[in-house]
Amino acid sequence: MPLDLYNTLTRRKDRFEPLEPGRVGLYVCGPTVYDFAHIGNARPVVVFDVLYRLLKRLYPSVTYVRNITDVDDKIIKAAADNGEAIEALTERTAAAYHQDMAALGTLPPDIEPRATQHIGRMIAIIETLVGAGHAYAAEGHVLFHVPSMPDYGQLSRRSQDELVAGARVEVAPYKRDAADFILWKPSTPEQPGWDSPWGRGRPGWHIECSAMSGQYLGQTFDIHGGGLDLIFPHHENEIAQSRCAHGGAPLAKVWMHNGFVTVNGDKMSKSLGNFFTVRQLLTEGHSGEAIRLALLTAHYRQPLDFSRDGLHQAKAALDRWYTALRSAGPVPDGVSATTAEIEELLFPTLAALEDDLNTPLAVSHLHELAGQLNKARTPSDQVRSRAALLAAGAMLGVLGQDAEEWFKGAATEGLSATDIEAAIDARTAARKAKNFAEADRIRKELAAAGIVLEDAAGKTTWKRSA
RNA sequence: GGCGCGGUGGCAGAGUGGUGAUGCAGCGGACUGCAAAUCCGCGUACGGCGGUUCGAUUCCGCCCCGUGCCUCCA
Numbered sequence: 001m002p003l004d005l006y007n008t009l010t011r012r013k014d015r016f017e018p019l020e021p022g023r024v025g026l027y028v029c030g031p032t033v034y035d036f037a038h039i040g041n042a043r044p045v046v047v048f049d050v051l052y053r054l055l056k057r058l059y060p061s062v063t064y065v066r067n068i069t070d071v072d073d074k075i076i077k078a079a080a081d082n083g084e085a086i087e088a089l090t091e092r093t094a095a096a097y098h099q100d101m102a103a104l105g106t107l108p109p110d111i112e113p114r115a116t117q118h119i120g121r122m123i124a125i126i127e128t129l130v131g132a133g134h135a136y137a138a139e140g141h142v143l144f145h146v147p148s149m150p151d152y153g154q155l156s157r158r159s160q161d162e163l164v165a166g167a168r169v170e171v172a173p174y175k176r177d178a179a180d181f182i183l184w185k186p187s188t189p190e191q192p193g194w195d196s197p198w199g200r201g202r203p204g205w206h207i208e209c210s211a212m213s214g215q216y217l218g219q220t221f222d223i224h225g226g227g228l229d230l231i232f233p234h235h236e237n238e239i240a241q242s243r244c245a246h247g248g249a250p251l252a253k254v255w256m257h258n259g260f261v262t263v264n265g266d267k268m269s270k271s272l273g274n275f276f277t278v279r280q281l282l283t284e285g286h287s288g289e290a291i292r293l294a295l296l297t298a299h300y301r302q303p304l305d306f307s308r309d310g311l312h313q314a315k316a317a318l319d320r321w322y323t324a325l326r327s328a329g330p331v332p333d334g335v336s337a338t339t340a341e342i343e344e345l346l347f348p349t350l351a352a353l354e355d356d357l358n359t360p361l362a363v364s365h366l367h368e369l370a371g372q373l374n375k376a377r378t379p380s381d382q383v384r385s386r387a388a389l390l391a392a393g394a395m396l397g398v399l400g401q402d403a404e405e406w407f408k409g410a411a412t413e414g415l416s417a418t419d420i421e422a423a424i425d426a427r428t429a430a431r432k433a434k435n436f437a438e439a440d441r442i443r444k445e446l447a448a449a450g451i452v453l454e455d456a457a458g459k460t461t462w463k464r465s466a
Numbered sequence: 467g468g469c470g471c472g473g474u475g476g477c478a479g480a481g482u483g484g485u486g487a488u489g490c491a492g493c494g495g496a497c498u499g500c501a502a503a504u505c506c507g508c509g510u511a512c513g514g515c516g517g518u519u520c521g522a523u524u525c526c527g528c529c530c531c532g533u534g535c536c537u538c539c540a
Contacts, residue, residue: 029540037540044540074538157469158536181537205537227540228471237537258540259471265532268540297479297489303472303533312491313478320489323503352480360480365486374504436499443501454502463501 003058005223006301008231008255009155011038013356018222019253023061024220026052027213027252029230030112032069033093037100038275039262039295039306040227040268046292046397047258047357048225049106053395054353062311065216067209068094068108068115071192071202086192086302100278103206103288104295105397111216113206119194122203122211124182125245126196131282134244137198138174140186146179149240154256156232181237183207213251214242215226224252228259258300261426266304271339276306289398290315295398296359318398318406321389324370326403327456337384345369345388359396407463414464415449424453424460 003016016025031037037045047200048066055062068092069075069368078396079086098108126142129135134148146152151158170176182204189195193200213221219242235255242251260267263274281291294314298304352361369392373385393399408417414421423442430438443453452465 031536031537032540041540047540053532070536159468179537212480229535229539232469233537234539260534260540262533267534267539271538286518299480301471302479305478307478308485310478316490320503327503358480360478361487364480367488372503431499434499440500447501455500456503463502 003054004356005254005256007253008257014254015221016254018059022059024055024059024063025217026055026062026064026223026225027209027217027221028064028066028109028224029209029226029234030066030068030109031094031097032072032074032348033090033097035073035093035270036277036279037097038268038270038277039281039291040275042101042104042278042291043261043295043300043304044227045101045106045226046104046295048256049104049397050296050353050357050359050395051223051225051256052107052109053397056109057350058354058396062257062453063111063217065111065113065213067212068097068112068114069208070094070114071208072115074207076191080372082254096279100282103282104278104292105288105342105400106292107397113212113216115203115212116192117207118211118215119176119203121215121285122207123184123194123196125211125214125241128245129183129241132244134240135183135407136176140199140201141174141182142184143175143180144183144237144240145176146181146240149244152240153177153236155239156236158232158236171395179192181206181233183241198339199319204314206234207241208240209234210242210245213238214246219246219249219251221252223254223256225256225258228257231255231257236412259298259303261295262303262305263307264308277397281311285317286311287315289401290318293318293363293396293398297363299360300357317367320324321366321370321393321399322403322406325389325399326407326461328373330377331386332379332384335379335383337380337387341384342387342391345372345384346391346395349392353395362392362396367398407461409464415446415451420462422447424462427453428460 004013005016006013026048028044031041052062052064068090074089075086082089085411102108119458126135129144130137130142135142135144151460182197184201184203184207185446186199186201191202193202213224233299239251243249263270266272266274268275278291279286282288289315290311294306294310295304297310299313348364349362352358352365355361366389369385369389373382373389376382376385390399423446427439427442430436430442446453448463450465451462454461454463
């Protein structure tokens with residue numbers, strides 16, 4: 001099955017072919033580390049994690065680069081507000097980011113470069129741009145001169161006239177053209193800064209990605225991803241810098257952008273204050289797996305309205321799948337499924353993902369596989385459907401834990417597993433004695449503590465129903 | 467003003483020029499001491515108005531509503 005991906009540059013789904021057979025380079029814009037990641041920040045991480053898993057399955061060599069922006073004016077401000085050293089803030093926030101993204105079941109990228117460790121390369125690119133007449137120094141700043149690039153604006157499909165007409169900010173006096181953007185800016189003594197040919201300063205927002213993608217993936221690579229709001233100006237400017245520094249070579253072949261997470265229809269954003277952090281939801285007791293699935297229930301280019309109800313629906317789906325896995329019981333000796341058998345069952349899920357990451361359709365195929373597992377009557381059918389369900393789950397990055405653990409979980413409060421099992425034994429004895437009043441009393445007592453009992457095949461199992 | 471996205475059954479959410487996914491919720495049935503889970507069955511859903519077509523939710527036009535970007539933003 002071929003892989004089709006929607007390319008923002010062409011505005012249509014295109015058949016994907018790696019630039020070099022068997023090798024794929026993927027660059028995704030990572031976090032600016034000054035605060036906890038919210039669900040809107042998490043969406044691209046989860047979406048591109050699914051892409052990464054798919055690419056790894058389809059191609060022998062995949063290099064996934066996701067940067068950490070650890071120099072930025074928001075960081076300077078947050079550190080000042082906290083009375084915290086910049087480095088302490090960025091280290092702390094980056095560590096929290098790693099924890100939270102791991103909780104969402106995302107694989108770490110192959111390379112996670114930090115902006116502050118690539119200043120030299122940024123300066124070199126800026127020097128090249130100045131030398132080629134695409135950039136100029138003015139009042140300690142270095143700016144990219146947008147009119148020097150005739151085909152600027154292809155990604156966002158904006159003409160330079162429109163940019164000027166729509167400019168909503170005051171144009172700095174040192175700009176030759178209103179659309180020119182900053183490559184390097186001066187730092188005051190208390191701001192972080194590096195020596196450069198233009199004095200002590202720090203990089204502008206866009207140049208870091210040009211430096212890091214170029215270093216790890218080369219001048220032209222396969223896929224560049226990020227959120228919709230990065231199309232303009234960030235990615236447009238990244239393209240301008242990189243192409244003008246590289247003799248016009250394209251930066252990335254495919255540009256992918258995920259849609260926004262909204263709350264009651266409005267974009268979730270830090271400035272609006274309508275955000276849920278991943279950490280907050282995890283603390284409330286939502287599983288990272290349910291958060292992840294909630295983010296995958298809408299197609300990645302569609303807006304996703306986030307709500308706790310959506311989270312509960314995702315959990316219900318996971319309950320259904322884990323129930324199927326748990327009910328199937330242990331695999332009998334000597335029964336196994338062949339790779340070909342599993343692949344056949346996995347095919348629809350894979351085909352859905354290969355069609356521009358149609359995760360909602362893939363989710364429906366997981367439901368189909370769970371249904372097949374529930375209906376399986378022979379050990380070989382069970383083993384086959386179970387293996388296929390697990391493999392399909394792995395494509396989405398879910399169903400990675402043991403089903404018993406999913407249901408019995410780590411209870412931070414309430415009854416321990418030992419207490420529960422003792423109560424179940426007492427109830428089983430009562431049932432054997434046909435003392436159903438006592439059996440029901442125990443069931444009710446456990447239910448009040450959030451424990452649901454299920455009598456099946458002569459054995460009683462339990463789960464926490466939070 | 468420029469550029470863009472969306473409006474599918476109670477909810478979430480795919481998809482398609484013609485037998486209208488999937489899940490949740492709801493209803494009925496099987497199973498169960500009772501439940502739960504599971505299985506079986508059940509729904510005159512495609513914002514409005516025109517057009518193209520034998521046939522449109524799907525293509526085209528206009529309109530309405532919501533929403534995003536236009537140098538903080540995933």
